[in-house]
Amino acid sequence: MNIHEYQQLLENKKHTGDSFPYNTYLCTIPLDFSNVPTHWHDDFEFIVIKKGAGTVHVDLVEYPVFAGDVIIVLPGKLHSIEEKKGYTMEYENIIFRGDFLLSKHEDVCSQAFLIPLMQGHLTTDCHIHSSLSYYTDFTTIISSIDLLSHDRPTGFQLAVKGYLYQLFFLLISNQHKDIPNPTGQKNLDKVKLVIKYIEEHYAEPITLSQMAELCHYSDSHFMKFFRQQMKDSFVHYLNEYRLTMAARLLTTTSCSVLEIAAMVGFDNLSYFNRLFKKRYGVTPRQMR
Template sequence: MNLSEYQNYHEAKSHTSAGFPYNTYLCSIPLDFTQVPLHWHEELEMVVIQKGEGLISVDFDRQAVRAGDMVFIRPGQLHSIEQSGTKKMEYENIILKKELFISGEGDLCAEQFIGPLMRGELGCASFITPAFSGFLELSDCISRIDRLCEKRPEGYQLAVKGLLFQFLFHLISHRQENQAPVYHARPLEKIKMILKHVEEHYAEHITIDDMAALTFYSKSHFMKFFRTHMGISFIEYLNDYRLTIAERLLKTSDASILEIAQMSGFDNLSYFNRLFKRKYGQSPGRQRRLYESGQGDAWRY
């Protein structure tokens, strides 16, 4: 899922202008969507859980998160957000460009800390819970940034940028001394190539043979590789991705059920209906009627 499509999943609440790339999206699961599929982008992302519980994965590490937890996602890291069973979750999603931290060539902070941190060469925690030694300081930085962005006093961008640097300082200074960076470079790059292909071609006919050729693996090795690293078969992942797209189209477009099935990559309507009902508990038609009546968005805390 590319960043613009990912951002379309969220209720945009832009705290900044285009010249100051710090943006917040307020999200609810399952009110807005049941999941954000595994994806990556070149921006830095932070997820702050406000209420409830959910599941977040970062580079194959899938953990339960709850109110108060924060997740730090470096540029290029694979990550997903999903509902945990029938539980609900509200979270603040912060996306900013890493260039916000870099002044230019010869910047000592960028060379020794920011660059290595963003590239994963400087190990740090992804999941930040109250058990993390620097949790209170990190949480306070985000709270103060939120208050500044709400009020926007003159020069607030200076304070926001300063607090972001403080956030990184606390993240680095409280990391475990023996916490070495963990590299999954080869499998990660292969998986990212596969997911990118799905993102760009999900509406087309995709076969196991196609994916094996793309990765230069045999058919059997590709299937084993994908299941080993993703926990499900490629066909299961592909269908789930397509269903996620279809569910969003049901909510946001006037296209017919048949058109949505085709737009999402399903060429067999009955197969689409069967998979959709298995995933969402009701038929596409029923789901659309719930959205139209407002019942699909009925839950709130």
């Protein structure tokens, strides 16, 4: 089970299917889980903060967020969600594929705006907050989409699609940021390789040397690179990812602690128990 598979278990609305790939679901941190580890995907994602406060990282940039804020995650962007100490945060995830907005024939909407957004050649504001001039218009449209998605009147898909075009108009017409420099993007691409590898292979043995080779770095250079980019050591990050997935399995499956330890990549139960208690303040058995 990787991060995307786990998130699918949390969705409280039916998927609309491949013919209309637009989905929403509510989550609460830390009640549902303590964090969402760094990951990326090829979909658009809007993170709408409903209550409380927390922290969202997008391409390793930290954004403190509060009720009413919206975070825009473009396709291919690294992102993670964390709790803010002393707060809970309820948020709505809106996730949709960009290609369902594209025309089957070449048109200016697709060629000049949507495809460049999907390919990283065009950018927008990432943090939508109340001080932005278009904030009220943006959040009003989000509320309208939520209502339609809940009630689902006949033809609601037409309105949702139309509203999404309006949201992209607001984002693009108010766009004033430069495209990231090639050097910074190159570093992010290497981080994405490592993150994706961990996501797909965390149940298997993973060594620092493997990751260094993946990035075409020496071991020492990779250690320095990873810490500079992620503000964490590689070994600690890997253990934290595994512990996060273990906590989720403990609360969603009936597998034994020994089985779960093995499922997330720990071959030493005592070591797993020790790290788990240090991370969560309770033993794996107590978490249940």
